[in-house]
Amino acid sequence: MPARTLIDRRDEFQRALAAWYRQHARRLPWREAPSLYKTVVSEFMLQQTQVRTVLPYFARWLDALPDFSALAAAPEARVLKLWEGLGYYSRARNLHRLARAVVALPAPPRTPEAWRELPGIGPYTAAAITSISFGAPAACVDGNVVRILARLTADSTGFRDSASASKAFAALAAALLPPKNPGDHNQAMMELGATVCFRQNPACTVCPVLDFCAARLTGAPEDFPKLAPKKIEQRAVTRVWCEHGGRLLLHRAASHARRLADLHELPEPAALGLEADALAADGSTLLATGKRGITRYQITEKIHAARLTPALQRRIAAEPDSLRWIPLDQLDTVTLSGPHRRWVTEILAKRKKTEPSAASRGSAP
DNA sequence: AAGTCGGGGAG
DNA sequence: CTCCCAGACTT
Numbered sequence: 001m002p003a004r005t006l007i008d009r010r011d012e013f014q015r016a017l018a019a020w021y022r023q024h025a026r027r028l029p030w031r032e033a034p035s036l037y038k039t040v041v042s043e044f045m046l047q048q049t050q051v052r053t054v055l056p057y058f059a060r061w062l063d064a065l066p067d068f069s070a071l072a073a074a075p076e077a078r079v080l081k082l083w084e085g086l087g088y089y090s091r092a093r094n095l096h097r098l099a100r101a102v103v104a105l106p107a108p109p110r111t112p113e114a115w116r117e118l119p120g121i122g123p124y125t126a127a128a129i130t131s132i133s134f135g136a137p138a139a140c141v142d143g144n145v146v147r148i149l150a151r152l153t154a155d156s157t158g159f160r161d162s163a164s165a166s167k168a169f170a171a172l173a174a175a176l177l178p179p180k181n182p183g184d185h186n187q188a189m190m191e192l193g194a195t196v197c198f199r200q201n202p203a204c205t206v207c208p209v210l211d212f213c214a215a216r217l218t219g220a221p222e223d224f225p226k227l228a229p230k231k232i233e234q235r236a237v238t239r240v241w242c243e244h245g246g247r248l249l250l251h252r253a254a255s256h257a258r259r260l261a262d263l264h265e266l267p268e269p270a271a272l273g274l275e276a277d278a279l280a281a282d283g284s285t286l287l288a289t290g291k292r293g294i295t296r297y298q299i300t301e302k303i304h305a306a307r308l309t310p311a312l313q314r315r316i317a318a319e320p321d322s323l324r325w326i327p328l329d330q331l332d333t334v335t336l337s338g339p340h341r342r343w344v345t346e347i348l349a350k351r352k353k354t355e356p357s358a359a360s361r362g363s364a365p
Numbered sequence: 366a367a368g369t370c371g372g373g374g375a376g
Numbered sequence: 377c378t379c380c381c382a383g384a385c386t387t
Contacts, residue, residue: 042382043382045382046381046382046383047381047382047383047384048370048372048381048382048383048384049372049373049374049381049382049383050373050374050375050380050381050382051381051382052373052374052375053372053373053374053381054382085372085373086372086373087370087371087372087373088370088371088372088383088384089370089371090370090384090385091370091383091384094384094385119384119385120383120384120385121384122383122384122385123383123384124382124383124384125382125383125384128382140382142381142382142383143380143381143382143383144381144382145382160366160367161366161367162383163366163367163383163384164366166383186382187382190382193382194381194382198380199379199380199381200376200379200380235371237371258369258370258386259369259370259371260370260371263371265371292371292372292373293371293372293373294369294370294371294372295368295369295370295371295372296368296369297369297371299371337371337372338371338372338373339371339372339373
């Protein structure tokens with residue numbers, strides 16, 4: 001019974017982990033002069049996103065919106081712009097709504113249950129925020145913790161997804177949580193997962209809790225946890241590059257759209273009343289091919305140039321909210337999805353290199 | 366319970 | 377290329 005052994009040696013395990021964490025904790029910006037606001041912002045950004053990716057966004061965000069009041073008072077366009085490229089944009093919208101809810105309260109909630117009522121707060125984030133900021137006895141169960149607990153106990157259960165795995169390890173995580181400094185314990189567990197107990201090639205030789213690990217005895221710690229692989233689906237999308245008078249045509253998703261609400265992307269043919277096939281058959285120039293991935297989709301996007309016809313012009317005039325002409329020198333003022341920001345930048349840079357005169361047309365003295 | 370969010374980075 | 381990641385929300 002590895003699980004029983006681990007719980008029996010709980011105090012010893014906690015001490016070994018805590019001693020390691022004191023010595024090896026990374027210096028991260030949300031750990032310097034920690035505050036509730038920094039903790040909340042970092043936890044939102046870190047949902048499904050690695051520390052390395054978050055770092056520049058976090059710095060920029062704190063600089064622009066230093067506290068709940070500033071965030072609550074900010075227009076949503078500014079919030080989205082600061083989130084541009086980080087992905088999963090509902091996180092930004094939820095964080096914004098959360099800030100407005102928090103400043104409307106006499107004081108921020110202090111329990112996981114109360115935080116769960118706020119937008120964007122699930123079991124993990126509620127436990128992280130309240131244990132770190134208020135010392136609440138709530139155990140975090142994220143991907144790191146699942147991996148560590150599955151290995152400590154050599155649990156060979158086949159989980160269909162990460163949600164069910166988290167649920168399965170919630171009780172053990174709670175049993176291992178010390179009453180003192182639960183926030184540090186939670187962070188130590190995740191730190192161990194991120195810097196030692198890697199998904200592949202775990203650094204067992206430097207693990208502070210190797211002595212408690214049942215998977216080590218099996219000789220194949222990377223076999224745990226057993227998670228069902230997800231199958232990838234390929235998709236193909238055509239995009240339209242329509243430029244006229246130094247302006248680029250972009251499509252803005254509606255505020256209530258399920259995806260990319262209020263964000264801009266290069267329009268799909270359908271949004272312009274065009275047929276994708278006709279566009280390609282028309283012999284229009286293929287400007288670029290890009291790939292993007294999201295969850296189980298691998299999407300290939302072909303960006304075709306299209307001329308501004310009278311019919312297209314009418315269509316654009318009829319949809320002023322979603323089809324917008326953005327001057328090329330003002331593209332920075334709108335928020336694009338990460339991939340489209342990249343591709344638009346690349347296309348413009350390439351053209352500027354091959355035809356320097358075209359890029360400066362109209363703005364030359 | 367399953368599907369979706371239209372991501373990004375490192376190996 | 378592939379795989380993983382400090383999850384939450386909707387249906």
